Amino acid sequence: MLTKEFDHTIQFISVLNGSGATITFPIVSVNLIQQNGNKISLPLLFDTGASVTTLRHDLYPLLGLASWDAGNLCQTQTAGGKDPVNTYRYEGINLEVFGKSLKCPVNLMILPVTPLYMGLLGRDTIFQEFGFGFWENNKELHVSFKP
C-alpha cells in the first residue's frame, strides 16, 4: 500500500486582530547562519507563491551586507500588487531549515512590518528538500524530511 509519512507538524500561529477576529499564519522558524557561524532564528511565512525565499530589506546587516540593494536587481510581482517591485538577489546564503543546512538564494525586498514574520519561505532549493502537507482546517503544516 502506498503511504506518505510526515515527520513533523507545525501549528499555525494565531493572533487576534483589532476587531477580535483570529488570524492564523503558517510560520516557520528558520536559522540564518551568519559568516561567523552565529545562528539567528527568523520567522518566515510559508509561501508557496514565493519562488525565492525573501527577507525584509532591512535585515541586510544579518547577511553581512553594507546595504540592501547591493545584489542582483530583479523585479517581482507580488500578490495583490499591480506593478512589479524591485528585489535584490543574493546567492549562497546559509539557512538551516528544519535542521537541514542549505545554501540557497535569498531576495531582499521591502515588505510590510509585522512582528510575526520577517520574510517569506520560498521554493527555490528549499522546497525540493522536503515534502509538505497543508491542512488548513486543522491549521497545520506537515513536513516530511524524506520526500
Added chain:
Amino acid sequence: MIGSFVGVSVSTDSINIDSLIKSVVTGGSAPEEVLKEINSYGIKWHLTETGDLWLKSWRLGAENFVPAENVMKIREGGEVHSEANALEWVSKNLSYLRQEYPGKWIAVVDDDVVCASDSLTDLMQQLHDNNIEQPFITEIPAQPVVWTTTYANERI
C-alpha cells in the same frame, strides 16, 4: 478506553488505523464501494490522475473534543512545541511587547526579551557583547499592526 475518533468508534487499545484502511482498500470490492466505505469513516481521500488513491490518515483526531469557544483559552494554556517557543511566545504577548517595546528590534530567548534596540545593527552588537547564541529576532511595530494577507480570516 473508547472514544469517537474522526467518525470511527475505536478502542485505543486495539486500533490500528493503517490495518483498517488496508483491509478496506484491498478487500476486493469495487473502487466506488471502497470509496463509499472510506467516506463512512469520515476519512478524506484523493484520486490522482494516474488512478492512485491517497488517504488522509496522517493522525487520529477526536472530534468536538472541546467547545469551540474554549479553543483559544486552552491553546494559550497549553504546552508549546519546543521549536516554536519563541514565535508562540511573541504571538501570545504581542500586546505586552507593543506596550514595552514599540518600534524596537527585540531578541527573544527562553520566553524573555534579552536585548532591545532602535536598530538591528545595535541589537546584533548587544547580542555579540553578551554572548547570546541563537536568539529569535523580530521588530515590534510602533503603530498598530495591519495584517495584510490573502490567507483566510476566521472568527473563532
